[in-house]
């Protein structure tokens with residue numbers, strides 16, 4: 001990473017609101033993500049995290065405000081040119097992918113912007129890349145397994161490899177550790193940590209509910225509550241007990257141990 005002057009904005013939201021049925025799901029959010037940064041979006045259920053991620057990935061237009069993604073202004077750019085530059089690993093995608101395709105095919109099809117069709121004429125260089133990403137995510141033993149037979153953790157790791165396959169400039173991870181058991185979560189956090197610390201890896205934005213899921217190497221946090229930004233900035237400055245308590249609406253203590261985070265509620269008096 002260079003110094004600030006050298007970093008360009010990967011994402012620049014100015015006063016962005018998303019209003020539905022008279023309610024601001026995202027409320028006057030101003031937020032910028034610079035190249036190379038790794039952001040965590042934290043917030044309780046219904047805070048607007050997914051809505052914000054949908055704006056940041058060009059799938060939702062703000063009702064008010066302006067959004068620039070990878071230097072392009074939403075509304076003035078052809079989103080079909082923009083979207084291939086953004087990798088998204090969210091469990092919503094899993095339902096759209098054919099269950100009968102193998103893990104390798106599931107990742108390979110991403111290179112061609114498809115969810116389904118499988119050709120026999122993929123370039124061998126693409127296959128090598130798909131194998132390499134699956135290896136990074138610990139999926140080498142599952143290459144020939146049908147996607148539909150994978151466990152949730154295996155499916156999530158496959159989806160991250162798939163998102164990497166397009167060589168994205170921005171990688172979005174929507175609750176990648178939700179539903180995983182302790183071992184699965186720790187395995188994923190280790191792998192995400194390796195990715196986050198790789199200077200060649202894309203800028204990243206990860207949505208989560210739990211500070212325990214923040215992998216080492218993540219640099220910034222944005223806390224949302226009722227659609228509004230409560231805090232945004234470097235993790236070591238903003239991930240405080242005070243901010244987290246306000247964010248989740250009850251007294252919480254957050255601690256860092258080594259390069260990881262934990263949080264717990266205070267006992268009832």
Ligand SMILES: Nc1ncnc2c1ncn2[C@@H]1O[C@H](COP(=O)(O)OP(=O)(O)OP(=O)(O)O)[C@@H](O)[C@H]1O
Nearest residue numbers: 020021025043044045046047048049050051052209
């Ligand atoms: N199309 C819509 N119309 C009306 N309300 C909506 C719409 N989409 C989402 N909402 C509401 O907006 C709020 C924010 O939803 P969003 O999914 O962004 O929250 P979230 O922080 O991702 O929540 P969770 O942690 O539960 O996934 C929720 O109260 C949700 O019910």
